[in-house]
Amino acid sequence: MYLLPGEMTVTSSDDINSDLIDNQLSHNYYQRHNQEIKHKKDKNFLESVLQNITGYTLYKRGYISTENNYSFSSYRDVAKINVTLNLFDVSTYGYYSYTTTYKYDITVSLVDYFGEEYETIVNSYSTNKVEKIMEDINTNIRKLLKSKEFKNLKSSITDKLSQNFDEWNILTVSQKHPAKSKEQAINSIVSVVLDKGHGSGVIIGENGYIISNYHVVVGNDSVKIATATGDTIIGIIERVNPEYDLALIKCDTIFSHSVGVVTSKRQALKTGDEISSIGSPIDLSLYGSVSKGIIVGKRKLNNISFYQVNCSVNPGNSGGALINKNGELVGIINAKLIGFGVSKLGFAIPSYYLSEVLKVNVK
Numbered sequence: 001m002y003l004l005p006g007e008m009t010v011t012s013s014d015d016i017n018s019d020l021i022d023n024q025l026s027h028n029y030y031q032r033h034n035q036e037i038k039h040k041k042d043k044n045f046l047e048s049v050l051q052n053i054t055g056y057t058l059y060k061r062g063y064i065s066t067e068n069n070y071s072f073s074s075y076r077d078v079a080k081i082n083v084t085l086n087l088f089d090v091s092t093y094g095y096y097s098y099t100t101t102y103k104y105d106i107t108v109s110l111v112d113y114f115g116e117e118y119e120t121i122v123n124s125y126s127t128n129k130v131e132k133i134m135e136d137i138n139t140n141i142r143k144l145l146k147s148k149e150f151k152n153l154k155s156s157i158t159d160k161l162s163q164n165f166d167e168w169n170i171l172t173v174s175q176k177h178p179a180k181s182k183e184q185a186i187n188s189i190v191s192v193v194l195d196k197g198h199g200s201g202v203i204i205g206e207n208g209y210i211i212s213n214y215h216v217v218v219g220n221d222s223v224k225i226a227t228a229t230g231d232t233i234i235g236i237i238e239r240v241n242p243e244y245d246l247a248l249i250k251c252d253t254i255f256s257h258s259v260g261v262v263t264s265k266r267q268a269l270k271t272g273d274e275i276s277s278i279g280s281p282i283d284l285s286l287y288g289s290v291s292k293g294i295i296v297g298k299r300k301l302n303n304i305s306f307y308q309v310n311c312s313v314n315p316g317n318s319g320g321a322l323i324n325k326n327g328e329l330v331g332i333i334n335a336k337l338i339g340f341g342v343s344k345l346g347f348a349i350p351s352y353y354l355s356e357v358l359k360v361n362v363k
Contacts, residue, residue, distance in 0.1 A: 003063035006080030006111060008050040012087040050083050053134055057141045079118075079153060081141060082109040085133070101128045108140040110150055112157050114218040114242065119149035160242060165359070168239065171248075172361045173205025178260035178328075182276055185327040186228070186288045188259040191280040192216050192249070192319060193224035193232070200279035200320030201225065201235075201249060202329055203258045204354075204362060210249040211354065212319030213334050214240045217247045225251055226284065241357045244304060244349055245334045247319075248358055259321060260328040261362045265352050269295045269307060269330055277311045277333055277346070279320025286316070299347070306347045307331050313346030322348040 058081065089103035102125075109120045121144055125136050144150060179185040188203040192212050199216030203209070210225065217223055217237050225235045235249040262268075269275065273295045280287045293311030300306070307322065313333055322331035331348030354360045 002077050002079070003058050004078070004080050005051045005054040005058070006082040006109075007084075008047040008054070008082075009084040010047055010050065010087075011084065050085060050137065053137055054081055054083055054141060057138050061142075061145065063145075077154070078113040080111050080113075081144065082111060083107070083137060083141075084109075085137070099128050101126060102130070102133065104133065106136055106140050108137075108144050110144055110147075110153065112153070114215045116160075116218060118153055118156065119144060119147050121147075165241065165357070168359045170359050170361050171239075172363060173209040174207045175204070175258050175260065175362060176206055177257050179257060180260075181327045182278075182290065182323060182325070183327075184257065185259050185321065185323050185329075186278055186290065188255075188257050189228065189278045189280075189288055189321055191226040191284055191287055191316075192235070193226055193284070194220065198280060198284055198316055199318045200316065200333070202319070202321045202332065203255050204261050204329065204360075206255045206258050208251040208253050208255065209238075209360075210235060210251065211329075211332060211360075212247050212249060213332065214242050214245045214247045215334070216319045217249070218242075223249065225249070226287070227255075228288065239358050239360075243302075244353055244357045246332065246349065246353065246358055248360060259323065260326075261354065262324070262328050262330045262351050263355055263362055265350075267330075268350060268352065269324070271295050271297055274325050275307075275309060275311065275330065276323050277309065277313060277317060277320060277348075278323065279317040279333060281312070281314035281316045283316070296345075304353075305350055306335075307350060309346045309348060311346065317346075322351075 084107040086105040087102060090100060092098050092100045105122060105124050107120060107122045110118045112118065121140050123140060179188055190201045190203060190210060192199040192201045199212060201210040201212035204211050220237060222234055222236050225233050233251050233253055235251045237247060238250040239248040275293060275295060277291045279289060281289050291312035293309050295307050296310045297308040298305060299308050317333050320333045321329050322333055324330050329351045331350050333346060333348045335347040
């Protein structure tokens, strides 16, 4: 199983000086690792310390490697550890010398690639030594790795991916005014807005159909769709295929445009072909961002083909469009290679899979 540090969250009561806690815990962590803090601490600095603690714990147990630390792997083999540190009381007492007591909860959760939670451990602690907080985080991660849920995680994920799609009928999505250029294609890109974060999507049918990633919409029956015109509409999750990380969304509206879709494997891209990614990276205000690149390789994982691209891929791009020079959809962005010293390596699922694994007929 390949594990990554996931979401790292630090919360505290309103009356606690969080800057003081940040400084004490961060300073203690770097002292223990014989490192100096060479840059000014920002508001997310303590979260990065938690990520380092989690990553180091996983590294020592052989779940990640500094030589081969990347997340482009089978969905069956990837999971994340989320950690939340909640400081709910800090008391200082003494006369000539002062002692500080910290009271806190630690929550450690095991989630799969798609964000579905499989096991959560919550424990409360009290200590007057800052380093004990780090030791308690390590202890809870170790408990999680010994749990029955973690041992059964791979088979649980496999069961979820092994769904029966035979009951689906072929679904036809209509295209009367498909984009004929990259400039026109931008108008067919949408943002998929969730309670926590967002992803991207592509209008493939003027009769209300949008394609995105399964990992963007997982756990939701409906999502908010922000369009190029500034409108926000509701989209219902119509079909999903977790194995291929694809989701079909249906909106009760008629779109005035769509992106033409390459549906034949005979039209598959070749290494060196020019492409562009379009989506909403990082923040919703960056809607319609375009990044140009080429196909740098074709990869296969569990008999699923992927395009490897060197255009910019960032959080929020997931579910966005990979288009050719004619403005046609050739792939759906769904992964970025994450690792030490890695940049500009993204992956997309070819659009010709839509008919095969979602039974979608574009015409």
